[in-house]
Amino acid sequence: MLEEAGYLLERGRIALYDGGEELNLREFLKRASSLIPNFELRFLVYKNIRDRGYQLKAGILDFRVYPRGIKPGEGESKYIIRVLSEREPIDITIPGKDILIARNLKKRLLYAVVDEEGDITYYEVKQKEMRGSLPPLGTDISAKGDLLEERVIIWDPFILNKLNKSWWFGRLTDEGRRLQLSFVESAYLIEHGSIEVLDGDGNVLSLERFIEVASAIESNFYRKYIIYRDLRDKGMVVKTGFKFGSHFRVYEEMPSESVFHSRYLVHLLTDDHTARLPEISRAVRLAHGVKKEMVFAVVDESEAVQYVEISWVRL
Amino acid sequence: MLEEAGYLLERGRIALYDGGEELNLREFLKRASSLIPNFELRFLVYKNIRDRGYQLKAGILDFRVYPRGIKPGEGESKYIIRVLSEREPIDITIPGKDILIARNLKKRLLYAVVDEEGDITYYEVKQKEMRGSLPPLGTDISAKGDLLEERVIIWDPFILNKLNKSWWFGRLTDEGRRLQLSFVESAYLIEHGSIEVLDGDGNVLSLERFIEVASAIESNFYRKYIIYRDLRDKGMVVKTGFKFGSHFRVYEEMPSESVFHSRYLVHLLTDDHTARLPEISRAVRLAHGVKKEMVFAVVDESEAVQYVEISWVRL
Numbered sequence: 001m002l003e004e005a006g007y008l009l010e011r012g013r014i015a016l017y018d019g020g021e022e023l024n025l026r027e028f029l030k031r032a033s034s035l036i037p038n039f040e041l042r043f044l045v046y047k048n049i050r051d052r053g054y055q056l057k058a059g060i061l062d063f064r065v066y067p068r069g070i071k072p073g074e075g076e077s078k079y080i081i082r083v084l085s086e087r088e089p090i091d092i093t094i095p096g097k098d099i100l101i102a103r104n105l106k107k108r109l110l111y112a113v114v115d116e117e118g119d120i121t122y123y124e125v126k127q128k129e130m131r132g133s134l135p136p137l138g139t140d141i142s143a144k145g146d147l148l149e150e151r152v153i154i155w156d157p158f159i160l161n162k163l164n165k166s167w168w169f170g171r172l173t174d175e176g177r178r179l180q181l182s183f184v185e186s187a188y189l190i191e192h193g194s195i196e197v198l199d200g201d202g203n204v205l206s207l208e209r210f211i212e213v214a215s216a217i218e219s220n221f222y223r224k225y226i227i228y229r230d231l232r233d234k235g236m237v238v239k240t241g242f243k244f245g246s247h248f249r250v251y252e253e254m255p256s257e258s259v260f261h262s263r264y265l266v267h268l269l270t271d272d273h274t275a276r277l278p279e280i281s282r283a284v285r286l287a288h289g290v291k292k293e294m295v296f297a298v299v300d301e302s303e304a305v306q307y308v309e310i311s312w313v314r315l
Numbered sequence: 316m317l318e319e320a321g322y323l324l325e326r327g328r329i330a331l332y333d334g335g336e337e338l339n340l341r342e343f344l345k346r347a348s349s350l351i352p353n354f355e356l357r358f359l360v361y362k363n364i365r366d367r368g369y370q371l372k373a374g375i376l377d378f379r380v381y382p383r384g385i386k387p388g389e390g391e392s393k394y395i396i397r398v399l400s401e402r403e404p405i406d407i408t409i410p411g412k413d414i415l416i417a418r419n420l421k422k423r424l425l426y427a428v429v430d431e432e433g434d435i436t437y438y439e440v441k442q443k444e445m446r447g448s449l450p451p452l453g454t455d456i457s458a459k460g461d462l463l464e465e466r467v468i469i470w471d472p473f474i475l476n477k478l479n480k481s482w483w484f485g486r487l488t489d490e491g492r493r494l495q496l497s498f499v500e501s502a503y504l505i506e507h508g509s510i511e512v513l514d515g516d517g518n519v520l521s522l523e524r525f526i527e528v529a530s531a532i533e534s535n536f537y538r539k540y541i542i543y544r545d546l547r548d549k550g551m552v553v554k555t556g557f558k559f560g561s562h563f564r565v566y567e568e569m570p571s572e573s574v575f576h577s578r579y580l581v582h583l584l585t586d587d588h589t590a591r592l593p594e595i596s597r598a599v600r601l602a603h604g605v606k607k608e609m610v611f612a613v614v615d616e617s618e619a620v621q622y623v624e625i626s627w628v629r630l
Binding site for chain 2: 038151
């Protein structure tokens, strides 16, 4: 492996020749970079992991890494590592595929992200099963709501209390006399037949029409709604994550005096096909700072949602 | 002002009639929302500010707000407030214009951002003068560098030490025998005649050609470089902000034992004409968590850079 050759050359432990000519490190780096795509990034990561006291080998992604103190041949590798540049957008289907590979090999999956100055951040990438403990929506709920510009207002005092207290839908205002529902909440309740939403002229909006109205205000609305619905159907409490810069903050149960903070931040990767690593870095950093788990949601063409947890790790 | 009318109606302090018919709150909200663009958002913010014990009036943006305990007519207003929806992208020239208005009126400028659930976050928006204490680049610096894929390597031991120790350019590797420069750093040093960068065939790259190469790897490169150059020209140390999810972290002087942390995070608003509020919220939240000031950079057509500091405030 050329990364290993460069590492040993840099330490003066080997000499390298190309067509009889001895190569210094400068010549070696130029030639290796022109031969191997991504050599520069791979070399930086290789050196960094070796310097931390691990052995590594070429692997199915970029490298496989052995536990500290274990040499290749003496035992099993523990991680598989993909090397990424901060600047290159990645196809959002890649983490899902890498997770499958790691699972089949029974290894942990790490992404080594090299920033523009050559610093490396390691992220662990895992599939996340999302599951909460809330009961399904009751079939006895039926209310009318008014569509204002960006929200739906429910006025029925019995229903609004039930929706808010049992499932934490919406936000009570005016001392509990009014419930403001967000668009995703409204769409969910329309789809479940729990509310009818009236426009300014008193006409009932179908789910399809409601989604059109919401999508005109928020271009990403439908894909956000798919995630909202999926998490709610799984029994979770899903509220806006705006204050944390994510689409949603998510609770496994109704918050109580003892468990008040949401456990997850869930973010839809917004571009259709690619994710930008600075966006991921920022979200993971922020979630870490507020002690939540950062979960990215990827929606495929059949509207199935996959959840990928990404967290900082120290190698 | 209809917001005030709604507020008093909700509290039962007035009755409202439209064509002889008394309006309940539900009817009032429907009619006001159809009459006034953004009424719903303005009403939420109006109520929130009144509930916090401030008086407010319609103003040049959305509202002007009086200091606590001061009524309109008794004294001067303190803030001017623009009401924004989390979901609507804003034109990136707007903060600059609002800052001018606030400065002329000698008021503080606040943005009230309403999220999809009706919660409101207040941000203070200020112009920021960026200034550091580093000396300009010496004219005695002249070295050659190799362009690898995403970095430039300097091998001259005297120059690399000077660049790194006096201005904190690049990153030393291999026990100080090599200096890795990022693309923005390399472009800056090329433009100042301090280095010549050679491609794999040994040809010197002009600044223009170097920018082309860098832009092929990072589409936003040129505008990022304009900001980098501007901050460096102002005597600041500018390093990548990748770990903080921003373009740059910025120091007013060379970090020392006593002053080690960067004071600012600087982020280029990436879309050409609009900024998305969730992106701003996320950056401000993150900067707050790491005790840095969040500064957004806006580049105009003449390549002038304006710096806008946005910070969380509690009203």
